Amino acid sequence: MSRLTGAGEQRGAEVIDEQGDTVPLPVVPPDDHPPQPLVRKLPPAFGPIVKKVALGLAICLVAGAGYAGLRQIADAPADPNSPVAQPPQTSTTPDEAAEGVRRAVAGEAVLQKMADAVENDNRTEFLATIDPRAAEFRAAARTIFANLTNLPIGSFTLRYVSDDTGALTPDRQAELGGSESWLAQVEVSWQLAGYDTKPAREMLPVTFVSRDGTTFAASFSERFVAGQRRPIWTLGPIDVAKSEHSLVISLGSESDAKTYLSVADRAAESVSEVWGKTNWRQKVIVYLPAKQAQMEAILGAAPNTYTQIAAVTMAELDTPQVGAPVRIVANPKLFEELGKQGRRIVLTHETTHVASTATASPVPLWLAEGFADYVAFTAVPVQDESAAKELFKAIRAGDVPATLPTTQSFAASAKDLPQAYESAWLACRLIAEREGQSKLVKFYRAVHASKSSTGLADAFKSVLDMTEAEFVVEWQKYLKRLAGV
Structure with missing residues (x-):
């Protein structure tokens, strides 16, 4: 430094x-x-x-x-004003465990489509994973995709890690609408070809929302915990x-x-x-x-x-x-x-x-x-x-x-x-x-x-x-x- x-x-x-x-x-x-x-x-x-x-x-x-x-x-x-990292809420009943698995499967499917779109340089497919009602995030997603295209990306992956069903406030859930919404922690890794011998890796909070039977990503910037870093390509x-x-x-x-x-x-x-x-x-x-x-x-x-x-x-x-x-x-x-x-x-x-x-x-x-x-x-x-x-x-x-x-x-x-x-x-x-x-x-x-x-x-x-x-x-x-x- x-x-x-x-x-x-x-x-x-x-x-x-x-x-x-x-x-x-x-x-x-x-x-x-x-x-x-x-x-x-x-x-x-x-x-x-x-x-x-x-x-x-x-x-x-x-x-x-x-x-x-x-x-x-x-x-x-x-940042002392950021929320402190807490363990994700764990399921205590078979039904809750099943619901957690269902959310993880739905979220992972969205993330895989995103990663495939980046690998295939397919902007349309990338934007198809973004909540159509999240106008501000859709604009940010366009920038994020352009940034990733601009970088010498050798590999890019998104992995669903955990979720916290209590992370989104009732007001935020009402704002998102849909049949269900939740916040998940996602591991993002990317390798810059010609420069990195191993991928960079960080945790990214991703908000998901389901509407009309389809799950979308609605935010990449909700509830960063204290000390959590942000990839440069998400900042503008x-x-x-x-x-x-x-x-x-x-x-x-x-x-x-x-x-x-x-x-x-x-x-x-x-x-x-x-x-x-x-x-x-x-x-x-x-x-x-x-x-x-x-x-x-x-x-x-x-x-x-x-x-x-x-x-x-x-x-x-x-x-x-x-x-x-x-x-x-x-x-x-x-x-x-x-x-x-x-x-x-x-x-x-x-x-x-x-x-x-x-x-x-x-x-x-x-x-x-x-x-x-x-x-x-x-x-x-x-x-x-x-x-x-x-x-x-x-x-x-x-x-x-x-x-x-x-x-x-x-x-x-x-x-x-x-x-x-x-x-x-x-x-x-x-x-x-x-x-x-x-x-x-x-x-x-x-x-x-x-x-x-x-x-x-x-x-x-x-x-x-x-x-x-x-x-x-x-x-x-x-x-x-x-x-x-």
């Missing part, structure tokens, strides 16, 4: 732009003051300065980087742009999608220069919502959770699996403020998570985040004094980190969040400087591949020929030397 919170709010930074200039970032007021935008619109005469500040702002975005999906995000709570018209390494799926205009292709391609190339070309597919999928609310819907987060977050890397799968489909979900407003170079820093960081399968990796957060920062800042050089400003300030005050950053150090509410990211980055850079970049990559892979609870300790010994304690001593000396202590 690349964000403006945490480290970004608490430090200024500089980054070397393409002309070799350094640009300080504005200082952000502490939490007890009203938040102010980090990049302000200035008169035309200040245009070049704004561009440089936006570029420097990328340091803050990457300083609080992370990922979502198969790991929980402490700072991304689900999408545009798709493809290039050698990238697939950008935009909820904005087609020009937005195309604009991101070159930046995403360059990020993939930068990652390959460090991680290697044969160790990942060299493919990245970027979701580009038009609004922050759409970003949060994709991630299943509460409103305004991602106001100051530029991007999140998530696995679009509910259970850990090798090859889980991974997406970079961007906040386009912040990306536009960053400018091309700033977007490159953020996308390089996030693409590193994609290449290293960080969403399903046992590597500790200090290694995952430090390595992603190392790759991003190798692609776009960063001045130590600015990028590690808060860490150096603490060290000069006598507060030298005693250990490598813990998992708790990366919580959004952590007091020393900036130092956690900065020290993690410099830990990875120390390994690269001492042993060579290839050894840093080998170290990461060794920890990632380990099935042992002692994987990190084993990698320190087998790859770096030292213990973690010995490395910490060297790292502390390194930090003090960089800080001038």
